[in-house]
Amino acid sequence: MNYRRLGNSGLKLSELSFGSWVTYGAQLGDDSARECMAAAHDAGVNFFDNAEVYAKGKSEIIMGNVLKKLGWRRESYVVSTKFFWGLNDGPNEKNTLNRKYLTQAIDASLARLQLDHIDLVFCHRPDPETPIEETVWAMHDMIRAGKAHYWGTSEWSAAEIMAAWQIAERHHLAKPVMEQPQYNLFHRQRVENDYARLYGDLGLGLTTWSPLASGRLSGKYNDGIPKDSRATLKGYAWLAESVLDPVKLKQVRSLAPLAADLGCTMAQLALAWCLKNPNVSSVITGASRPSQVIENMKALDVVPNLGTDVMSKIDAIVGVPA
Numbered sequence: 028m029n030y031r032r033l034g035n036s037g038l039k040l041s042e043l044s045f046g047s048w049v050t051y052g053a054q055l056g057d058d059s060a061r062e063c064m065a066a067a068h069d070a071g072v073n074f075f076d077n078a079e080v081y082a083k084g085k086s087e088i089i090m091g092n093v094l095k096k097l098g099w100r101r102e103s104y105v106v107s108t109k110f111f112w113g114l115n116d117g118p119n120e121k122n123t124l125n126r127k128y129l130t131q132a133i134d135a136s137l138a139r140l141q142l143d144h145i146d147l148v149f150c151h152r153p154d155p156e157t158p159i160e161e162t163v164w165a166m167h168d169m170i171r172a173g174k175a176h177y178w179g180t181s182e183w184s185a186a187e188i189m190a191a192w193q194i195a196e197r198h199h200l201a202k203p204v205m206e207q208p209q210y211n212l213f214h215r216q217r218v219e220n221d222y223a224r225l226y227g228d229l230g231l232g233l234t235t236w237s238p239l240a241s242g243r244l245s246g247k248y249n250d251g252i253p254k255d256s257r258a259t260l261k262g263y264a265w266l267a268e269s270v271l272d273p274v275k276l277k278q279v280r281s282l283a284p285l286a287a288d289l290g291c292t293m294a295q296l297a298l299a300w301c302l303k304n305p306n307v308s309s310v311i312t313g314a315s316r317p318s319q320v321i322e323n324m325k326a327l328d329v330v331p332n333l334g335t336d337v338m339s340k341i342d343a344i345v346g347v348p349a
């Protein structure tokens with residue numbers, strides 16, 4: 028495993044990390060989550076991603092139980108969570124980044140995770156109704172209280188990230204250190220174009236999500252929807268529809284010979300491609316079973332084989348953002 032700095036911060040994250048969206052609670056209970064986390068840890072993963080909203084809090088409970096059971100030293104791993112959607116319906120309990128919600132949400136997450144601090148806390152989406160200044164102060168105070176080490180954003184626009192950073196700079200507050208955007212062969216615009224200036228100007232780090240586009244880039248949907256896949260879960264009809272998109276399926280099928288030439292799986296090719304981008308601090312992988320974790324971690328060996336010729340062939344298949 029290689030470890031990359033989270034942007035300009037001094038924190039080092041494993042370049043492949045492991046997250047719990049969809050899987051924890053819906054597909055994995057304590058025991059199977061423990062097997063997956065242990066497999067990731069064995070491969071050198073030191074960053075485990077979570078969010079308050081995943082399985083309505085259950086994902087944090089499972090991860091907390093697993094961390095307790097595995098007994099790793101707290102200093103040796105990095106845990107994240109994210110706030111925005113909330114778990115209740117009140118006007119100050121959902122779709123907000125106001126001070127009241129954030130201040131209470133962190134305490135509830137700490138309790139579910141059975142931890143006394145969380146390393147990375149993300150504002151899961153922008154909140155157009157709360158002044159960014161109020162959110163920046165709340166995140167700063169969370170850090171000052173010792174409940175979080177670093178804060179960042181997820182799926183914020185470049186302008187929103189810049190505004191938060193400048194407020195923090197002006198008032199000498201803790202700055203947003205990282206952003207968590209979607210990044211995969213189908214979804215490149217934000218990371219490659221929109222944020223281009225933020226890496227150098229702000230030292231922004233990235234922990235990127237859905238590197239396999241919810242499994243689609245593994246090629247598992249090329250012949251229909253497998254029974255044990257995410258696309259069959261209740262509430263994932265949107266995914267079942269999108270995995271059958273003929274344009275994307277054609278692109279995935281066209282990538283298969285490249286993977287075969289490199290002697291790797293499609294999933295490993297897609298993950299290695301994300302790792303080629305030096306602005307990515309950590310690619311957050313997802314898996315519903317340990318065998319997937321083990322396969323995915325071997326993507327590290329594929330990275331050196333992605334020369335300019337292979338990268339150009341990939342661009343020709345999936346297209347480059349304008």
Ligand code: NDP
Nearest residue numbers: 046047048236237238239240241242245256257294313315
């Ligand atoms: P991926 O796009 O990599 O999808 C992971 C899923 O793909 C697995 O659960 C599994 O699903 C399938 N899969 C994984 N490996 C293989 C393989 N080798 N062969 C075949 N199928 C495979 O990542 P996620 O969408 O899970 O996102 C990763 C993490 O990013 C999340 O856990 C979360 O922490 C974070 N995230 C953050 C978001 C944000 O808004 N900030 C949004 C979404 C995710 P199956 O059960 O079908 O086999």
